[in-house]
Amino acid sequence: GDSVTQMEGPVTLSEEAFLTINCTYTATGYPSLFWYVQYPGEGLQLLLKATKADDKGSNKGFEATYRKETTSFHLEKGSVQVSDSAVYFCALTTFSGSARQLTFGSGTQLTVLP
Amino acid sequence: SQTIHQWPATLVQPVGSPLSLECTVEGTSNPNLYWYRQAAGRGLQLLFYSVGIGQISSEVPQNLSASRPQDRQFILSSKKLLLSDSGFYLCAWRGTSRLGPGEQFFGPGTRLTVL
Numbered sequence: 001g002d003s004v005t006q007m008e009g010p011v012t013l014s015e016e017a018f019l020t021i022n023c024t025y026t027a028t029g030y031p032s033l034f035w036y037v038q039y040p041g042e043g044l045q046l047l048l049k050a051t052k053a054d055d056k057g058s059n060k061g062f063e064a065t066y067r068k069e070t071t072s073f074h075l076e077k078g079s080v081q082v083s084d085s086a087v088y089f090c091a092l093t094t095f096s097g098s099a100r101q102l103t104f105g106s107g108t109q110l111t112v113l114p
Numbered sequence: 115s116q117t118i119h120q121w122p123a124t125l126v127q128p129v130g131s132p133l134s135l136e137c138t139v140e141g142t143s144n145p146n147l148y149w150y151r152q153a154a155g156r157g158l159q160l161l162f163y164s165v166g167i168g169q170i171s172s173e174v175p176q177n178l179s180a181s182r183p184q185d186r187q188f189i190l191s192s193k194k195l196l197l198s199d200s201g202f203y204l205c206a207w208r209g210t211s212r213l214g215p216g217e218q219f220f221g222p223g224t225r226l227t228v229l
Contacts, residue, residue, distance in 0.1 A: 032215040043120075043204055043220040044158075051215045089158070093216040100146070100208065100216045106157040 002027045006090050006105035013080055013112050021075040021108050023064075023090035031092040033057075033066055033073040034102070038087045047075075047088070080112045116141035120205050120221040127228055133178075133192040135224050137205030140186065145207040147188040148218060149180055152202040164188060165210070200228045 007022040025031065032051045036044040048057030053068035062077045073090060090105040117140045127133060139145055149161040160173045162180035170180050177196050181189045188205060202225050206218040 032217070034215070034217055036220075041223075041225075043223045044206075046217050046219065049215050049217055101148075101160060101163065102216075102218055104158045 002031070002092060002094060002103040004090050004092055004103055004105035006088075006108050008106075008108070010109035010111060013110070015082055015112055015114050016079045017112075019075070019077040019080045019084075019110070021088055021090075021110070023073045023075065023105060025071050025073065025090075025092050025103075027071075027092055027094055027103075029094035031094045033064070034091045034093075035062070035064055035073070035075050036089040036091060036104075038089065038107075040086070044089065080110075082112045082114050085110055085112045116207070116219065118205060118207055118219060118221040120203075120224050122224060123222065124225045125227070127195050127226065129197055129228055130194050133190070133195050133199070133226070135190040135203055135205075135226075137188040137190075137221055138186055139188075139207045142186070142207065142209060144185060144210055146210055147182065148206040148208070149188065149190050150204040150206065152204060152223075154201070158204070162190070195228045197228050200226055202226075 004025045034049045035047040037047045038044045048059045050057040050066035055066045057064050064073050064075045087107045087109050089107045091102045093100050093102050119138050147164045150158045152158050163171050164182045178192050202223050204223045205221040208218045
């Protein structure tokens with residue numbers, strides 16, 4: 001079955017540091033890939049997405065590139081802010097199944113210190 | 115634009131009491147609907163999904179049930195809550211077109227504490 005593996009957290013960075021959160025996947029089909037962000041006490045928000053190989057999703061200074069050859073979708077940001085402190089989830093979906101379920105990674109807690 | 119609502123936002127219930135959580139979606143028709151649970155410090159667990167009125171698929175056998183009485187309404191229920199039912203419950207929706215990336219959009223969640 002499909003699966004997503006994220007780097008274990010928590011991750012603690014100083015403001016303006018470079019962020020990388022690794023995400024790799026296995027999928028039976030050709031998946032679409034997503035990053036979601038969850039701020040404390042809130043639901044998940046879609047951060048960015050990519051639907052085919054070499055696509056780069058970007059939003060709010062975050063980027064991730066769909067790498068089919070390495071089955072990866074690593075999240076990066078050049079300069080993090082305190083407001084980026086949240087839990088980040090990598091996820092995928094394929095065209096199989098009637099409900100096109102999302103498969104999530106376990107989440108990575110990011111804390112950014114001033 | 116589409117919006118998704120969940121209520122209540124927080125709930126504290128005694129063990130053995132019933133539960134009803136509600137989720138409604140506005141601005142779309144015939145969405146796929148999902149219930150997830152997030153235990154403290156853990157990832158997301160898919161509980162139920164629905165592709166239409168009265169159609170419920172259960173992913174994990176447990177103390178909970180779901181119903182979809184209307185197109186844009188999804189209800190999570192229990193007859194008798196357990197301590198292990200505590201968690202953060204999230205409802206999500208997705209459009210039914212096979213085109214597009216297939217992302218889901220989440221509600222604000224309900225924090226349930228069973229004492």
